[in-house]
Amino acid sequence: xxxxxxxxxxxxxxxxxxxxxxxxxxxxxxxxxxxxxxxxxxxxxxxxxxxxxxxxxxxxxxxxxxxxxxxxxxxxxxxxxxxxxxxxxxxxxxxxxxxxxxxxxxxxxxxxxxxxxxxxxxxxxxxxxxxxxxxxxxxxxxxxxxxxxxxxxxxxxxxxxxxxxxxxxxxxxxxxxxxxxxxxxxxxxxxxxxxxxxxxxxxxxxxxxxxxxxxxxxxxxxxxxxxxxxxxxxxxxxxxxxxxxxxxxxxxxxxxxxxxxxxxxxxxxxxxxxxxxxxxxxxxxxxxxxxxxxxxxxxxxxxxxxxxxxxxxxxxxxxxxxxxxxxxxxxxxxxxxxxxxxxxxxxxxxxxxxxxxxxxxxxxxxxxxxxxxxxxxxxxxxxxxxxxxxxxxxxxxxxxxxxxxxxxxxxxxx
Numbered sequence: 001x002x003x004x005x006x007x008x009x010x011x012x013x014x015x016x017x018x019x020x021x022x023x024x025x026x027x028x029x030x031x032x033x034x035x036x037x038x039x040x041x042x043x044x045x046x047x048x049x050x051x052x053x054x055x056x057x058x059x060x061x062x063x064x065x066x067x068x069x070x071x072x073x074x075x076x077x078x079x080x081x082x083x084x085x086x087x088x089x090x091x092x093x094x095x096x097x098x099x100x101x102x103x104x105x106x107x108x109x110x111x112x113x114x115x116x117x118x119x120x121x122x123x124x125x126x127x128x129x130x131x132x133x134x135x136x137x138x139x140x141x142x143x144x145x146x147x148x149x150x151x152x153x154x155x156x157x158x159x160x161x162x163x164x165x166x167x168x169x170x171x172x173x174x175x176x177x178x179x180x181x182x183x184x185x186x187x188x189x190x191x192x193x194x195x196x197x198x199x200x201x202x203x204x205x206x207x208x209x210x211x212x213x214x215x216x217x218x219x220x221x222x223x224x225x226x227x228x229x230x231x232x233x234x235x236x237x238x239x240x241x242x243x244x245x246x247x248x249x250x251x252x253x254x255x256x257x258x259x260x261x262x263x264x265x266x267x268x269x270x271x272x273x274x275x276x277x278x279x280x281x282x283x284x285x286x287x288x289x290x291x292x293x294x295x296x297x298x299x300x301x302x303x304x305x306x307x308x309x310x311x312x313x314x315x316x317x318x319x320x321x322x323x324x325x326x327x328x329x330x331x332x333x334x335x336x337x338x339x340x341x342x343x344x345x346x347x348x349x350x351x352x353x354x355x356x357x358x359x360x361x362x363x364x365x366x367x368x369x370x371x372x373x374x375x376x377x378x379x380x381x382x383x384x385x386x387x388x389x390x391x392x393x394x395x396x397x398x399x400x401x402x403x404x405x406x407x408x409x410x411x412x413x414x
Contacts, residue, residue, distance in 0.1 A: 006196070006237045007129045013246040013303050015233070016129065024127030024134030026230070031303065035252050036138045039232060040116055042168055042251050046161045047142060050154065051111030058099045058115055064089035070098045070216045076122045093120040093135075097225060100143035101217045112144035112224075130234035142226040151208045151222025155187055158226050159388065162191050162204050169232065170240055170249045170350035172358045173203060174368075176385025176406055185225070186210050190385060192406065193354075196238040198361025200406070202414055203235065204228035239354045240323070247322045248304030249350060250343040255281040257339060258300035260293055260310035262286060271333040278339060281305075306346045307339070323349040362406070370394045372402035384408040 010016045015032030028036070047053050064079060065088060078092040096115040104113055118137035127133045146154050159175050166173050173193045181188045185207030193203050209223040217223065233252075240247045250256050257275065259282040261268050272282060283296045297308055297320065308320040309330065319330040323346055334342075362368060369381065370393025376383045380397045383405045391404040 006234055009237045009241050009246045010129070010233070013237075013248075015246075015304075020127075020129065024123045024132070026129045026133060026135075026137070028137070031254050032233075034254055035233065035248065035304075036230065038252050039169070040114070040138060040140055043140060043142075043161070043165045043228075044114055046165050046168075047112060047114065047158070050157045050161060051144065052109075053111060053142075054103075054107070054109050054113045056100075056103055056113055056115050057117045058096060058103075060093055061090040062092075062094055062099065064091050066098060067091045067094050070213060071095060078120050078122065093118055095119065096139070096141040097143060097213075098217060100141065101145070101219065101223070104143065104145050112142050114140065114142045116140055130230045136229050139229050140227060142224075144224040144226075145219060146222045146224065148221045151224060152187065154222070154224050155189065155206060155208050158206050158224060159189055159191075162206065162226070162228075166191065166193070166203060166232070167351055168249065168251045168347075169236055170347060170354055171203065171232070171235055172351060172355040174358075174362070174406065175388050177388050178385035180384070181205075181207070182210070184210055184213070189388065191228075192362075192385075193235060194358050194361050195235070196357075198357065198365070200362055200367065200408075200413055201235070203232060239357070240350050242322060242325050244298065244301035244322070244325060246302070246304045247306060247346075247350065250306050250347055253279065253304050253306055255279055255300060255303065255305045256307065256343060257281075258283065258297070258305045258308040260285050260296055260300075260308060262311065265311055267333055274333075275336050275339060278336065278343075285310075307342055309334075322346060323353065367406055367408070368404050369396045369407050370402045371396065371405040371407075372398060372400040374398070374400065375402070376405065381405070382407050382409050384413075 011018045014029055015035055017027040017029055020026045044053050077094040080090040080092060082089050100113050100115050116138055118135050119139045120135055123134040144154060163173055171193050173191045176190045176192055178188050178190055187208040189206040190202050191204035192200050194200050206226045209225055214223055237246055256278050257280045259280060263284045272280060285293045285296050300308055306322055310318050312318055317330050317332045318327050320327050371381045371383055372395035375381050375395055375397045385406050387404045387406060393402055393404045395402040
């Protein structure tokens with residue numbers, strides 16, 4: 001995945017620093033760390049509808065024997081040999097699954113646990129920021145132990161959690177049930193969206209873990225595994241940019257509302273206090289120096305701010321909206337509900353634009369086709385996965401009743 005523009009947008013917005021692409025380690029900046037934290041918080045809040053969520057982060061070093069008991073064949077990780085035979089060997093930031101399951105057991109937690117942090121992978125060749133990296137950060141992994149037989153229903157709940165989470169970020173998705181990873185999961189869900197150019201890409205995974213992994217982990221019931229990475233923010237930067245730069249969804253933006261006004265403007269302090277609960281930033285600008293106002297607004301917009309209010313030299317208030325960018329007169333000091341409605345409208349416009357892109361590129365370009373069970377099993381159509389929930393459709397091959405599937409002539413994609 002090589003796309004200079006999306007990385008440039010992230011750098012210009014101050015979320016990541018330049019460089020790191022070749023090494024496969026993206027250097028994050030303070031503002032980007034905050035955006036990543038809000039990304040995780042949004043997911044955790046949605047997952048809380050399934051059960052009480054615990055959060056943890058595991059040590060950098062994990063025992064090699066415990067890791068290889070679950071993942072005996074994975075070669076693309078870093079291992080550290082102990083200096084003495086009596087000491088254990090280690091793996092470096094390899095995976096969270098076995099550690100999460102052990103955490104759930106030790107803490108007797110009746111709900112999911114979410115681990116955050118980074119994962120290290122060996123990487124051949126140069127990386128692509130947030131897509132193909134040596135140090136994958138943030139790596140978000142949720143695991144949930146449930147009684148035998150309840151796994152399918154819980155997995156379905158997490159499908160909805162992921163879809164709601166990504167829609168909050170302005171990213172429409174399709175969920176596919178696929179057999180391509182059946183050795184890992186008895187049921188495998190891939191959450192798919194599209195790149196800016198329309199190609200499909202996997203945004204998240206959710207599995208009902210296969211029996212060999214459950215046995216290795218000592219799990220007698222069902223085990224759900226859900227994961228996604230900072231790739232989500234790369235997709236956000238691809239879909240949501242305009243002439244001013246990155247337009248972050250209001251759930252992620254460091255500043256949701258920018259205010260441009262002269263110092264000491266009557267009523268400004270009282271209004272700012274009334275917007276408690278919204279992330280705001282007031283920038284003092286001289287009313288009679290237009291270029292300073294424009295420069296201040298460009299700075300806010302470039303860093304992803306969705307909405308700006310400004311007091312203009314003629315004494316009128318104007319609101320600067322995005323998606324698309326435009327100005328409009330507004331009443332002075334609009335109340336918090338009005339401001340929240342503006343942000344909701346912005347989020348809706350972003351999602352609608354990205355949804356149209358997904359529909360045109362993936363669904364209308366023939367990647368979504370009706371396929372019956374018989375033709376799918378016989379390989380008559382190059383099925384990548386069945387869209388869930390079930391969407392009835394006639395089979396393109398034999399016209400028998402079937403359902404919508406996503407097809408891929410090239411096989412698996414990432």
